[in-house]
Amino acid sequence: MKVNIREYRDSDYDACRALWVELTQHHRDIYADQSIGGDDPGAELDSHLKDPKRAKTWVAERKDSVLGFCSLIVEYGSGEIDPVVVTKSDRSKGVGTALLQTAIEEAKSRGMRSVSIQPVARNVDAMRLYRRLGFHILGHIDMTLYLSSKASNWKPGITIHGEEYVYYNSRYM
Numbered sequence: 807m808k809v810n811i812r813e814y815r816d817s818d819y820d821a822c823r824a825l826w827v828e829l830t831q832h833h834r835d836i837y838a839d840q841s842i843g844g845d846d847p848g849a850e851l852d853s854h855l856k857d858p859k860r861a862k863t864w865v866a867e868r869k870d871s872v873l874g875f876c877s878l879i880v881e882y883g884s885g886e887i888d889p890v891v892v893t894k895s896d897r898s899k900g901v902g903t904a905l906l907q908t909a910i911e912e913a914k915s916r917g918m919r920s921v922s923i924q925p926v927a928r929n930v931d932a933m934r935l936y937r938r939l940g941f942h943i944l945g946h947i948d949m950t951l952y953l954s955s956k957a958s959n960w961k962p963g964i965t966i967h968g969e970e971y972v973y974y975n976s977r978y979m
């Protein structure tokens with residue numbers, strides 16, 4: 807599939823707003839919580855575009871139609887890719903990889919020593935992709951103590967420093 811990666815323009819706003827809604831929907835699905843993002847999840851794009859730490863945003867485009875976008879955030883000289891999203895019907899075709907590689911190249915060209923990405927642990931497919939692209943160093947980890955008496959379906963399969971951890975993935979419920 808011929809996809810062009812280029813810098814974000816103001817005329818991409820509506821397409822990227824719709825993609826932000828898809829990003830939120832993905833998180834609603836994997837958390838099984840349709841309230842995530844509130845009534846107007848696309849509004850998050852406005853704060854993102856105003857964020858002074860946002861260094862650059864790219865869109866993936868095919869025949870004038872925007873299929874995905876990602877941004878490089880720079881803070882204290884370190885790079886973070888946030889967000890990255892591809893429209894559902896065009897996932898698993900290499901579009902996300904092309905966007906991520908563009909952001910990685912930008913971080914390299916700015917002389918950064920590293921670039922990171924912060925998926926939630928239950929975003930298994932996204933994590934597999936990042937791992938394959940070379941993101942193999944773990945930084946900060948959120949550790950959660952579950953206080954509710956409501957039963958939940960945790961999935962095992964993560965070992966760190968020899969200890970077992972669980973995560974939640976609605977696909978396994």
Ligand SMILES: CC(C)(COP(=O)(O)OP(=O)(O)OC[C@H]1O[C@@H](n2cnc3c(N)ncnc32)[C@H](O)[C@@H]1OP(=O)(O)O)[C@@H](O)C(=O)NCCC(=O)NCCS
Nearest residue numbers: 829832890891892897898899900901902903924925932935
């Ligand atoms: C995560 C995300 C951005 C990845 O984008 P993508 O376009 O699907 O990514 P790619 O196609 O480059 O790679 C994904 C898969 O396609 C495969 N792939 C890569 N290039 C391919 C190609 N040319 N043809 C077919 N498959 C390809 C990869 O091997 C990978 O395999 P997998 O199915 O085992 O994971 C996208 O899935 C998405 O928007 N998810 C929902 C939102 C989200 O979770 N964002 C990340 C938050 S941290």
